[in-house]
Amino acid sequence: MKTALVTGATGGIGRLLVRALIEKxxxxxxxxxxxxxLEELKSLGNFSYIVADLSEPNVARKIADSLGEFGVKRLDVLVNNAGYAIRKPLLDHTDEELENLFKVNALAPVELTRKLLPLLGEGSTVVFVISGVAFVNVPELPSYCAAKGALHYLTVNLERELKDRGIQVMRVYPKQVKTEFFTRNNMPYPKGSIEPEDVVEAIMRGLEKGKREVFVPGYLKLIKYLPNWPVFTYRFRY
Known part of the structure; x- marks a missing residue:
């Protein structure tokens, strides 16, 4: 039986992705x-869980040790999905807020991938759920945009390094998704927001087809080719 690990498993995209993978x-x-x-997800079927905060020190080691306790010897799919935003100007962030946000959104996915390399053999796939904001600046979410931009460049380089090990990388760039991401920041869903089911369906298709990058919706890929990228500015409309 194949094994997948999903971070941010209880959120909108993560929860649905857990279900889709179990169904596969x-x-x-x-x-x-x-x-x-996490306990609620056990009702879906073949599911185990690890309680962990990705902003904490040595969290990647904790996850790796827990997988060993479960008897997991190989990961076929690793999905780095966890992420969150803070809606405030950069000058209003505390040091801890800024450090934790970058840890969860940009650094933890790379740290976890590195720590789990012994389980990611040839033919495995590592999925990074990034965001369309990696290519734009959203003034309402300045630290989040910066962190996702950093993750984009980290994964572009990581893809090249993992290819030598026979490990596939898939980068996923959704536009605004109707999840707790907005409600926890007291923000209504922006106009044009997509459903989390759309993102999960795109990820599953990407896994089946071995895609390197997935934009949701597909036309979002055009933003990469704007003449003034990457300083394009977008303000949410409600």
Whole structure:
């Protein structure tokens, strides 16, 4: 049986992705901060979980050790999905807020991938759920945009390094998604927001087809080719 690990497993995209992978016959290990919500996912089927906060020190080692305790010897799919935003000007961020946001959104996905390399053999796939904001500047979410831009460049380079090991990388760039991402920041869903199901369907198709990058919706890829990229500025419309 194939095994997948999904971070941010209790959120909108993560929760649906856990379900989709289980339906495809995977044993799924979910990572999240809220134990009670992880427990709820056990009803979906072949599911295990690790309670972990990706902003904490040595969290990648904790996850790797937990997988060993589960007896997991190979990961076929690793989905770095966890992320969050803070809606405030950069000058109003505390040091801790800024450091934790970059840790969860940009650094933890790379750290976790590196730590789990012994389980990611030839033919495995590492998925990075980035964001369309990697290519634009959204003034309402300045630190989040910067962190996702950093993750984009980190994964572009990581893809080249992992290719030598026979490991596939898939980068995913959704536009605004109707999840807790906005509600926890007291923001209504922006006009044109997409459903989390759309993102999950695109990820699953990408895995089946071995895609290197996935834009949701597909036309979002055009933003890469704007003449003034990457300083294009977008303001949310409600």
């Amino acid at each position: 016959g995977f044993h799924v290990v979910g990572v999240g901060r809220r134990k009670e919500r």
